Amino acid sequence: MTEKQIKELMKKYLEGRLTKSEEMILERFDSTLFTENIAEATKKLPENVAKQNPLESSLTLPKPKSRQSWYSIAAAVIILIGIGAVSFNNWWQNTDEPAIAQVVKSTAFGKKMTLQLSDGTKIYLNSGSRIEFPERFVGNTREVLLDGEAFFEVEKDSTKPFVIKSNGVQTTVLGTSFNVNSFGENSEIKVSVRSGKVKVNSIEDGVIIGAHQQAVFDKKTKNIHKETINSNDLFAWKDGVLQFSDQPMSEVVKILERWYGVNFRFENQTIANCHLSATYKNEPLTAVLESIIYTKKGLKYQYVNDREILITGICTD
16 A cells, blocks of 8 residues: 555545545554554654653544544554654645646747646746746645746636746736736836736835736836736737837847847947837748848848847938
């Protein structure tokens, strides 16, 4: 009989749900195991407990509905030996559930990933991002750690809030769809809601936002403020769409670097301040670059090597 099977039978025993056949199984659990191990088990108990009869000590079990079985008690003590517990109550609380493994997933620049968690929640992980979550959720919350950007479609569970911790900001939801942008190098963390409501907290501040709203956490001031957004722009990346709305080239190239796995350099600082509005859907990098220099007539680009691109010229904003 395995330890897991013994634990399950002991749980039913304590709750008075043990059937006659299951009680017989416990009674057949070899009595010699108890004889051989009771001395060792006693050593692991506090001195004041070890001197007592096991049935009269802190190991005393609730009286079950079926008749009490000495070998059932022996089984519990033998399990205590294996885990080194000092009281049955502590053992029951700490070992009823097996250890939950943590899963870590990350995406390199130029790569994306779609994940489905044990509760049914779907996550779209953007390029250059990392997320950590348990194999399965236990307890009162569903908690994940995020560094980077991800879009969440959270499976609704009113009894277990879904919590995302991302570089000092905690986002809490019950069931909704939203985006978290928390790249470490950025000066802000942005949480944008497509549907439902989301609570966004830092140590210093907190807000609740709904559909078509965004919470922006300033890493320098530690303040959080709300903005109204065009949700289509912010969520488009998960469908392979790059969308820029009057954004400076300094921001544009950061997104392109993560999206395509390349590095950009500017010939002069004025290029970094040049603004771009454009939309690209599943376009190769060359097509994006050609579009940019067509839109911004004074700019040019050249490959320094396979992974590095130099932008030159004068911005015509």
